Amino acid sequence: MNTVRFADITLRESAHKAQGGLSFREKIEIAKLLDKLNMSVIEVAPIENERVDSLLIKSITSSVKSSIISVPTGIGEGSVSAAWEAVKTAAMPRLRVSIPASPVQMEYTLGKKPEAVSKIIEETVAAAVAKCKDVEFVAEDATRAEKDFLYSIIASAIKNGATTVTVCDSVGTMMPDEIEAFINDVRDNVPEIKNVVMGVECSNSTGMAVACAASAIKCGALEIKTAVCSDTALSLQDIMQFVRTRGESFDAQCFIKATEIGRITSQISRIVKTRRSKTSAFDSVVQEYDNTTMLSIHDDITAVQTAVLKLGYDISSEDMTKVYEAFGRIAIKKDVSMKELDAIVATAALQVPPTYSVESYVINSGNVINATANIKLKRGEDVIQGVCVGDGPIDASFLAIEQIAGSHFELDDFQITAVTEGHEATGEAIVRLRSNGKLYSGRGISTDIIGASIRAYVSALNKIVYEEA
Numbered sequence: 001m002n003t004v005r006f007a008d009i010t011l012r013e014s015a016h017k018a019q020g021g022l023s024f025r026e027k028i029e030i031a032k033l034l035d036k037l038n039m040s041v042i043e044v045a046p047i048e049n050e051r052v053d054s055l056l057i058k059s060i061t062s063s064v065k066s067s068i069i070s071v072p073t074g075i076g077e078g079s080v081s082a083a084w085e086a087v088k089t090a091a092m093p094r095l096r097v098s099i100p101a102s103p104v105q106m107e108y109t110l111g112k113k114p115e116a117v118s119k120i121i122e123e124t125v126a127a128a129v130a131k132c133k134d135v136e137f138v139a140e141d142a143t144r145a146e147k148d149f150l151y152s153i154i155a156s157a158i159k160n161g162a163t164t165v166t167v168c169d170s171v172g173t174m175m176p177d178e179i180e181a182f183i184n185d186v187r188d189n190v191p192e193i194k195n196v197v198m199g200v201e202c203s204n205s206t207g208m209a210v211a212c213a214a215s216a217i218k219c220g221a222l223e224i225k226t227a228v229c230s231d232t233a234l235s236l237q238d239i240m241q242f243v244r245t246r247g248e249s250f251d252a253q254c255f256i257k258a259t260e261i262g263r264i265t266s267q268i269s270r271i272v273k274t275r276r277s278k279t280s281a282f283d284s285v286v287q288e289y290d291n292t293t294m295l296s297i298h299d300d301i302t303a304v305q306t307a308v309l310k311l312g313y314d315i316s317s318e319d320m321t322k323v324y325e326a327f328g329r330i331a332i333k334k335d336v337s338m339k340e341l342d343a344i345v346a347t348a349a350l351q352v353p354p355t356y357s358v359e360s361y362v363i364n365s366g367n368v369i370n371a372t373a374n375i376k377l378k379r380g381e382d383v384i385q386g387v388c389v390g391d392g393p394i395d396a397s398f399l400a401i402e403q404i405a406g407s408h409f410e411l412d413d414f415q416i417t418a419v420t421e422g423h424e425a426t427g428e429a430i431v432r433l434r435s436n437g438k439l440y441s442g443r444g445i446s447t448d449i450i451g452a453s454i455r456a457y458v459s460a461l462n463k464i465v466y467e468e469a
Contacts, residue, residue: 033268080124095128134163144171
């Protein structure tokens with residue numbers, strides 16, 4: 001029986017969403033959920049901002065253990081190298097060369113004639129194969145391509161080392177019998193394709209994506225592009241239902257966890273569809289710490305550094321030394337959890353001169369009024385005021401600080417912990433902010449938990465301002 005692989009394009013499609021799309025943390029969380037589902041391939045969006053997008057891909061690769069991570073290469077050796085540097089640490093990396101195949105798309109997207117496009121495909125696939133053993137060639141809008149040209153570029157991609165070839169019905173106008181005839185024509189005219197995995201991508205613009213994908217599987221396609229949450233892509237839930245009910249008659253099976261699909265796809269859909277409230281500083285899901293990992297005094301700096309990277313930090317070797325020294329002072333007394341390590345990083349790493357300091361704050365909150373925060377921060381000799389309304393006193397406080405700073409930073413996580421007990425207990429707050437993809441954390445301590453939270457946010461903000469200045 002043939003095993004059909006599914007390649008999820010939810011993260012790839014999220015790059016085209018309006019209103020800022022998904023947060024950094026949400027993208028990582030979606031990748032982790034897809035990995036739990038046994039998704040064969042997870043496709044990410046193209047690298048546009050090399051610093052931010054490369055950091056995102058590296059964070060995803062450290063979180064995903066069993067799925068292939070597929071990164072688009074762009075055109076040219078430089079783009080291929082950037083994609084490879086971002087994904088090379090993945091357990092199963094893949095480079096994806098995606099090029100328009102129809103005359104209208106070649107002219108509109110690339111501004112080039114077929115001969116030049118053919119040369120680009122040959123050179124880009126060869127450059128990708130030189131770096132990665134798993135390379136996919138995607139012929140975009142293949143169903144509207146001139147047949148002889150399509151056959152020639154597929155043969156060229158295979159000759160230069162592509163291990164998967166995907167053809168796309170990008171506009172979604174084909175009927176199931178037409179897609180079957182189309183795939184059979186490709187197989188008949190490109191004999192080499194029997195030596196690689198053939199994939200298809202069917203648009204659902206006419207509601208026929210499942211039927212067309214079924215026809216493709218019948219013709220021997222072994223990789224199908226799907227999405228958990230998309231307006232135009234083939235639905236993972238729908239094609240899974242087909243494979244479960246009719247897979248045997250098509251001699252096809254897959255290894256997606258059928259018992260988990262409902263729960264996990266609901267979680268992903270909720271993440272994709274939930275947008276940030278304008279009265280809240282929070283962007284995304286909260287950090288879930290690995291409660292099973294405990295570090296002891298016997299762990300060396302390499303083990304601690306691995307744990308720090310797992311938390312999402314990218315810190316210098318000098319700061320890593322400081323973190324390890326602080327870790328050692330605690331580990332000599334007891335084992336250290338990931339949550340405690342996070343607090344150590346917030347305290348020890350990237351200690352900088354404060355750009356902002358807390359001058360004063362007044363918080364109004366209650367069950368019959370909206371929470372408001374009036375915060376004054378000192379920058380040099382200037383005192384800057386921010387006044388905001390929020391979903392609660394913490395939201396209002398953080399939004400007021402954003403108003404003062406003049407920027408919104410992705411609030412990656414916020415944690416409150418009691419340090420001491422009793423009616424005069426001291427509270428500790430940890431705030432994790434992202435700027436340009438990089439994670440910064442701050443720590444605040446006070447008997448007033450709102451004050452501790454404000455100081456933690458300002459501490460993280462100072463690190464961002466110092467490093468980016």
